[in-house]
Amino acid sequence: xxxxxxxxxxxxxxxxxxxxxxxxxxxxxxxxxxxxxxxxxxxxxxxxxxxxxxxxxxxxxxxxxxxxxxxxxxxxxxxxxxxxxxxxxxxxxxxxxxxxxxxxxxxxxxxxxxxxxxxxxxxxxxxxxxxxxxxxxxxxxxxxxxxxxxxxxxxxxxxxxxxxxxxxxxxxxxxxxxxxxxxxxxxxx
Amino acid sequence: xxxxxxxxxxxxxxxxxxxxxxxxxxxxxxxxxxxxxxxxxxxxxxxxxxxxxxxxxxxxxxxxxxxxxxxxxxxxxxxxxxxxxxxxxxxxxxxxxxxxxxxxxxxxxxxxxxxxxxxxxxxxxxxxxxxxxxxxxxxxxxxxxxxxxxxxxxxxxxxxxxxxxxxxxxxxxxxxxxxxxxxxxxxxxxxxxxxxxxxxxxxxxxxxxxxxxxxxxxxxxxxxxxxxxxxxxxxxxxxxxxxxxxxxxxxxxxxxxxxxxxxxxxxxxxxxxxxxxxxxxxxxxxxxxxxxxxxxxxxxxxxxxxxxxxxxxxxxxxxxxxxxxxxxxxxxxxxxxxxxxxxxxxxxxxxxxxxxxxxxx
Numbered sequence: 001x002x003x004x005x006x007x008x009x010x011x012x013x014x015x016x017x018x019x020x021x022x023x024x025x026x027x028x029x030x031x032x033x034x035x036x037x038x039x040x041x042x043x044x045x046x047x048x049x050x051x052x053x054x055x056x057x058x059x060x061x062x063x064x065x066x067x068x069x070x071x072x073x074x075x076x077x078x079x080x081x082x083x084x085x086x087x088x089x090x091x092x093x094x095x096x097x098x099x100x101x102x103x104x105x106x107x108x109x110x111x112x113x114x115x116x117x118x119x120x121x122x123x124x125x126x127x128x129x130x131x132x133x134x135x136x137x138x139x140x141x142x143x144x145x146x147x148x149x150x151x152x153x154x155x156x157x158x159x160x161x162x163x164x165x166x167x168x169x170x171x172x173x174x175x176x177x178x179x180x181x182x183x184x185x186x187x188x189x
Numbered sequence: 190x191x192x193x194x195x196x197x198x199x200x201x202x203x204x205x206x207x208x209x210x211x212x213x214x215x216x217x218x219x220x221x222x223x224x225x226x227x228x229x230x231x232x233x234x235x236x237x238x239x240x241x242x243x244x245x246x247x248x249x250x251x252x253x254x255x256x257x258x259x260x261x262x263x264x265x266x267x268x269x270x271x272x273x274x275x276x277x278x279x280x281x282x283x284x285x286x287x288x289x290x291x292x293x294x295x296x297x298x299x300x301x302x303x304x305x306x307x308x309x310x311x312x313x314x315x316x317x318x319x320x321x322x323x324x325x326x327x328x329x330x331x332x333x334x335x336x337x338x339x340x341x342x343x344x345x346x347x348x349x350x351x352x353x354x355x356x357x358x359x360x361x362x363x364x365x366x367x368x369x370x371x372x373x374x375x376x377x378x379x380x381x382x383x384x385x386x387x388x389x390x391x392x393x394x395x396x397x398x399x400x401x402x403x404x405x406x407x408x409x410x411x412x413x414x415x416x417x418x419x420x421x422x423x424x425x426x427x428x429x430x431x432x433x434x435x436x437x438x439x440x441x442x443x444x445x446x447x448x449x450x451x452x453x454x455x456x457x458x459x460x461x462x463x464x465x466x467x468x469x470x471x472x473x474x475x476x477x478x479x480x481x482x483x484x485x486x487x488x489x490x491x492x493x494x495x496x497x498x499x500x501x502x503x504x505x506x507x508x509x510x511x512x513x514x515x516x517x518x519x520x521x522x523x524x525x526x527x528x529x530x531x532x533x534x535x536x537x538x539x540x541x542x543x544x545x546x547x548x549x550x
Contacts, residue, residue, distance in 0.1 A: 076475060081320035082311060087477025090316045090376060093440070096433050096476075103430065114426035116468055117475050133471075134464060 040068035043116075043136040043165075044102070047075045047123045047151070049094045053178035055142035055170045056105065062138065062168075063111045071136065072102040073116040075126035088119070097182035105180060124155045136165050143171040191368070191377055193346055193355030194339045196300035197221070197268055201230040203298055204266045208234060215262035217290070217297075218252040218283075220269055223357060234266070242275045249275040254286045257295070264296045271305035271323040284325045303381040306330060312380065317373050330388065338385040343374035387443065416444035419501035421492060422480075423450060424458060424466035427507065431538045432469070435505045436476045446478040447499055451491040454484050489525040496530055503534045 044051070044059045063070045074095035076088045099115050106113040116134075120126035141151055141159065151159070159167055172178075197220065208214045216236035221227040237260060240253040251274055257265055267290070272283040280286050287297050304313040307324045314320045330336065341349075349355050350369055420435035422428045432448060439446040448469070458466065473480035485491035496504060509522055520528075526535050 079314055079318040079320075081314050081318075085474055086311065086315065088315050088475055089440070089477055090312065092436070092476055096436065100430070100433060112426075114465070114468075115429050117472050119471070119475055133467060 040066045040137040041135070042066075042068050042070050043130075043139045044070055044072045045075055045118070045123075045127055045130075045139070045141065045151070046072065046098065046102075047077075049098060050179040050181035051098070051102065052142035052170065052172050052176075053180055054172045054176060055140055056102065056180055058168065058170055059140050060106065060109050060111055062140070063106075064109075068137070069112040069114055070106050071114050071116055072099055072106075073118050073127075073130055074099050075118045075120070075123045075130075077123060077126065078119055078121055080121065084119070084121070094182060097185050098180070101180055101182060101185045104185065123151055124158060127151070127155075127159070131163055131165075138166040138168065139163065140168045140170065143169050191302055191304075191346065191374060192222075193349050194341050196302075196339050197227055198230060199337065199339050200266055200268065200298050200300050201227065201234070204234055204264065205230065207264050213263040215257070215260060215265050217257045217265040217267040218269070219266065222355075224354065226354075242277050244275050244277060251275050251278050252283065252286060254279065254289065257290060258293050261293065262295060264298065265290055267297055267299045270299040270301045270329070271325045273323050282325070284329050288329075301325070301330070303377060303384055306384065309380060309384070313377070316376050316380075317368055319368055333388075336385055336388045338381055340378065340382070343371045343378060346374055347371065383443070416442040416502045417500055418442070418444050418446045418503045418505060419492075419496050419499065420446065420448050420478075421451070421504065421506040422448050422469060424462040424469060426465060428465070428469060429472060431505065431507045432472055432476070432478070434538050436478060438503070438505070439478075444502075446476070447495075447501065448473050448478050448480040449492065449495050450480070450482045451488045452482055452484050454486055489522060489529065492526060493529045496533060501530075501533060503536060504530065505536045505538055507538050 042059055042063055044055065059070050062068060074092075076091045076095060078084055078086055078088065095117070099117075103113050103115060116130060118126035118130035120129050139159065141156060143151070143153075143156060156169055160169075201219075204214050204216070214234055216231060216234050218239070219227075219231055219236065221231070237253050237256050239250040240256070242249045242251050252267065267283065267287055270284050270287060274281055274283060274286070280289070287299060290297055303309060304317075304321045305324050306327055308327045310321060310324050346355075347365075347369060350361060350364060353361065356364055416439075418435055418439045420432055422432060435448075436446055438444075450466075450469075470480055472478075481495065483491050483495065492504065495501075504526055506523065506526075523535050523537055526533075
């Protein structure tokens with residue numbers, strides 16, 4: 001009798017262990033589904049090989065305050081002589097390291113990140129295509145003195161007039177030259 | 190690499206050296222672009238005069254192929270291999286003329302900018318925004334006994350351009366504002382260095398194998414050393430990082446990149462996952478990677494089948510999500526892949542570093 005009870009107890013223990021193993025999250029960490037999920041989406045578009053540190057910091061502050069996910073987006077330009085769906089390895093060679101650098105910085109500050117790539121005939125066209133695909137609650141844009149480094153005045157005007165999202169345009173002071181560039185990539189990439 | 194680096198100059202130097210060595214050398218076609226130094230270097234070398242070809246109301250000058258064949262020198266110098274002949278000439282392209290000269294037993298020295306190679310045309314267009322119309326098939330370069338790279342730094346080339354050594358004064362500003370930008374030249378230089386390195390590597394391998402018992406392998410050798418990467422992806426934000434890493438590795442290896450998502454039968458995606466999937470497809474397209482979606486309930490088997498079909502040499506995957514319950518007893522995916530794909534490297538792309546409190550960043 002006692003043997004049967006012992007076997008039954010042991011079997012129940014094993015079943016309980018398996019059930020616990022299935023339901024309990026591994027390594028005692030909070031299960032992903034139980035973590036608070038970011039609710040707002042902040043787009044941080046860029047075109048060149050560096051972005052303004054001020055724009056980046058604004059994105060971090062807002063993301064922390066609003067429990068938002070930051071979505072850095074590299075805007076690639078397709079030359080007129082190439083089809084719109086062309087691969088763009090040359091631009092990606094500079095855009096991908098910067099995307100990685102931004103992701104690393106955001107992650108190191110505990111901000112959730114989900115990158116994007118937009119593609120179009122111009123930076124504005126790439127942004128337009130991106131906005132047509134997804135909804136973003138807020139867009140943070142750096143207005144740069146150098147039109148080749150980012151979105152120009154006409155692009156910003158278009159953004160304000162046409163895009164149904166909160167737009168934050170930051171124009172760093174001329175002396176504020178702090179930027180995040182591809183050189184900021186940490187480790188092997 | 191680009192106009193002005195010294196291709197024609199080098200071709201003439203080689204021609205002069207061959208002449209001094211006692212060979213019968215002839216200039217079949219020379220484009221000096223008005224450069225005095227180039228014209229001076231051609232002195233002493235006999236040349237075949239150009240022939241005049243009437244086209245509509247214009248008279249154009251072209252290389253005189255029949256006269257070169259009649260003259261039959263030992264070595265012929267023919268500038269600008271990618272040139273398109275005027276209508277009315279026997280052949281459309283100059284490289285076709287060169288093939289005929291070679292077929293007649295005449296050696297040829299010629300010149301070519303890297304952007305004129307067919308396979309690099311889109312790449313260069315993306316780089317410079319300028320579509321190069323005159324291209325030659327890559328196989329023509331592959332048939333050359335020797336490829337010599339004329340390399341100068343972008344800064345030196347720009348100095349030459351500003352000094353009027355490349356184009357006439359009236360064209361300098363236009364050139365500086367268009368093709369001759371330092372970033373264009375630096376990238377072109379990189380492309381040229383890579384291209385020549387690949388040519389040299391492929392030739393070395395073929396030369397080593399030809400004549401040995403492994404002769405039959407020679408034809409396959411360039412393909413055999415080619416790398417093909419396969420990255421296993423899933424529609425969630427972290428995958429983009431894996432794809433970017435895989436792409437960088439593929440770039441360094443000069444390899445093709447495939448992305449494979451093995452979807453469980455009947456798997457339904459959440460809105461977030463749908464968005465991630467769209468972003469993933471977009472990323473693959475921009476990077477020039479091929480993304481494939483397959484439905485299977487056996488992930489390892491699907492990956493093995495795909496890798497075998499595509500001839501993948503590397504498989505890259507992210508860190509597996511922690512298993513639950515009885516699944517913890519199963520052999521992890523990387524080990525299963527290593528067992529079932531002998532000779533294929535399996536690389537696990539590391540997660541981001543952990544913060545002090547152990548939470549993943």
